[in-house]
Amino acid sequence: MTADTASAAKTGPSRSEIDQTLRAILRDVLGLDQAQVDGFDGETGLFGHLPELDSMAVAGLLTEIEDRLDIVIEDEDVDGEMLESYGGLLAFTEAKVVEG
Amino acid sequence: MYATWPCPLPDGSTGEEMALRFDKDRPRRLLMIPPMFDEANKFRHQVTEIMRRFDANGVDCVLPDLPGCNESTAPLADQSIAGWRTATVAAAAHFAVTHVFAVRSGGWLMPDTLPSWIYAPVKPRQVLRGMLRARSLAAREAGVSESSEDLLASGRQEGLTLAGWDLGGALIRELDEGEFAPPADAVTIEQGEVGGKPLWLRAENDHDPAQADTLAGIILGGLAD
Numbered sequence: 001m002t003a004d005t006a007s008a009a010k011t012g013p014s015r016s017e018i019d020q021t022l023r024a025i026l027r028d029v030l031g032l033d034q035a036q037v038d039g040f041d042g043e044t045g046l047f048g049h050l051p052e053l054d055s056m057a058v059a060g061l062l063t064e065i066e067d068r069l070d071i072v073i074e075d076e077d078v079d080g081e082m083l084e085s086y087g088g089l090l091a092f093t094e095a096k097v098v099e100g
Numbered sequence: 101m102y103a104t105w106p107c108p109l110p111d112g113s114t115g116e117e118m119a120l121r122f123d124k125d126r127p128r129r130l131l132m133i134p135p136m137f138d139e140a141n142k143f144r145h146q147v148t149e150i151m152r153r154f155d156a157n158g159v160d161c162v163l164p165d166l167p168g169c170n171e172s173t174a175p176l177a178d179q180s181i182a183g184w185r186t187a188t189v190a191a192a193a194h195f196a197v198t199h200v201f202a203v204r205s206g207g208w209l210m211p212d213t214l215p216s217w218i219y220a221p222v223k224p225r226q227v228l229r230g231m232l233r234a235r236s237l238a239a240r241e242a243g244v245s246e247s248s249e250d251l252l253a254s255g256r257q258e259g260l261t262l263a264g265w266d267l268g269g270a271l272i273r274e275l276d277e278g279e280f281a282p283p284a285d286a287v288t289i290e291q292g293e294v295g296g297k298p299l300w301l302r303a304e305n306d307h308d309p310a311q312a313d314t315l316a317g318i319i320l321g322g323l324a325d
Contacts, residue, residue: 025301028297028301053303056231059231059237063229075236
């Protein structure tokens with residue numbers, strides 16, 4: 001138990017935890033059901049595809065990702081590619097968690 | 101349902117602002133302090149849902165407009181958090197409230213002389229960061245490069261329009277310095293207690309009757325103690 005806790009703290013959240021956290025945040029931001037966000041794949045379009053995801057909503061989304069995954073996302077990290085699709089956002093977030 | 105109230109303004113004069121209220125001269129009277137800026141719109145429906153539940157359960161409640169907010173004709177750019185706090189204290193006295201319920205950033209304005217609840221408090225810097233980020237994202241989409249750091253530096257001096265909100269330099273400095281917080285003895289209600297999806301995260305405005313029931317229930321329980 002103690003060993004597990006220590007190792008979790010050292011390595012941070014696993015890839016599947018990051019995936020689940022991101023889906024939960026998108027569920028909350030977009031007001032979707034869990035089943036709908038469970039159906040997201042790497043190609044699912046985000047910014048530019050979902051009219052409700054405007055700049056204020058994206059700002060809220062990024063701040064919530066920072067809070068829940070304990071990372072910092074700088075302005076210059078944010079580009080169209082990372083927000084274009086679910087796969088892009090997941091890959092970006094995983095890289096940030098590893099970096100952090 | 102709608103009333104006006106005499107509101108102190110930054111220049112020392114008194115203006116007239118609107119208030120939404122359920123007032124039947126009952127002994128328990130709640131002052132509602134909604135969140136500011138973007139979240140004010142996101143929560144307007146939900147705050148009135150909660151007020152209807154207080155009314156149905158024998159509790160008066162009032163939601164006063166602050167200068168520069170909602171239906172107010174005062175320019176937003178002239179307002180400050182300190183000024184809104186003064187206005188909130190004046191509203192509490194004018195409507196003779198006995199308790200206070202604030203939502204999110206509304207917690208910065210809570211009078212510290214009345215028993216109170218704060219739902220999902222947020223820090224001034226977090227709110228400012230969100231608005232700065234929204235502006236730099238929108239600028240980038242339009243092909244203009246604006247960094248949050250540069251925006252903040254000039255905004256502290258000259259004010260700044262962020263996410264459609266025309267904020268004066270004093271207000272930007274207050275948000276950046278982050279000194280405003282709910283009173284230490286306010287009862288905090290976190291989203292985990294309420295359940296459901298946090299409405300402030302929603303891209304589209306929404307309301308949630310089940311969350312309104314739970315929130316009102318927590319406060320009605322506290323009022324009955």
